[in-house]
Amino acid sequence: MVEVVPGYPVPVGADESRFPYGSAAVVNEWAFKAGNGLARELLDEVRDWMGHPEKVTALARTWSPQASMLVSDAKEGVLSAREDLKAYWEGTAFGAFSAYVDHVVKVVEDTHGVMAGMSDLMLKLRETITKTYQAGITFIGRCAQAVLDAAGTVAQQWKNLWGAVCEAVLQALSDFVGAVSQLMNDALTIITEYGRTAVELERKAAELRIPDPIPSSVGETGNWKPRKTG
Known part of the structure; x- marks a missing residue:
């Protein structure tokens, strides 16, 4: 029975501009011939690194700079309202209202800080995922080219007589495994740090x-005194 050498399957509806299925097929075929199971597994790892980018994107939008800016705008609105009232009113009610505004502003600033921090974290996470994925597919392309170059040599033609794989192909696959493994470790270190921040x-x-709740004294009209001018 003749054993079929695998290529690399292209899922139905897959965007071939996002993943180098042709290069992956070359690497997968020669990894199969060389008995390098790890190289074949890492192809799937790289393909799946993007995972579900729409989920990361949705999170990034939820904590987007625009969202935190709305909170910041709310703080400015409250401060502006106090300044407007200050121009015309004084008394115990205004004093209570002014102190309450300070309290509200502190709550808003704390909220803005958390939202801005989460937004920055999500953007960094998305950037790390994208860069890691881009590096991974670059390594696939380089490995495929190195394998194709080696496959055309006299050394490999000679090895073909015995169904073996020449040293250059083995080295290309080994370099691919080493590069992707290091990339995975580096990304894991970064994402672990992101986890601590999260x-x-x-x-x-x-x-x-x-x-x-706003102090009840603020609602008592007698506690509001028109500010004297002139």
Whole structure:
């Protein structure tokens, strides 16, 4: 029975501009011939590194700089309202209202800090995933080219007589395994650090609270005194 040498399957509907299926087929075929199972597994690892980028993108948008800017704008709106009132009113009610605004601003600033931090983390995570993936497919392309160059040599033609693989092909596959493995380790280190940052942001988020109720004295009209001018 003749054993069929695998290429590399292209899933139905796959975007071939996002993953080098042709180069992967070359690497997979020669990894099969060389008995290098790890090289074949790493092809799948690289392909799956992007995973579900739409989920990361959705998270990044949820914590986007635009979202945190809305919180910042709210703080400016509250401060502006206090300045407008200050121009016309004074008394115990205004004093209570002014102190309450300081409290609200502190809550808003804490919220903005967490949102800005999470937004930055999501953007960095998306950038790391993208860069890692791009490096991975670059390594696939380089390996495929090195394998094709080696496959056309006299050394490999001679090896073909015995169904063997020449040293140059073995080295190309070994270099591919080493490069991708190191890339995975580097990415894991970075993402682990992101995880620590996320835990810290989660802790801060858990400490966030909504503003306290506005003091009842603010609602008593007699406590508002028109500010004297002139």
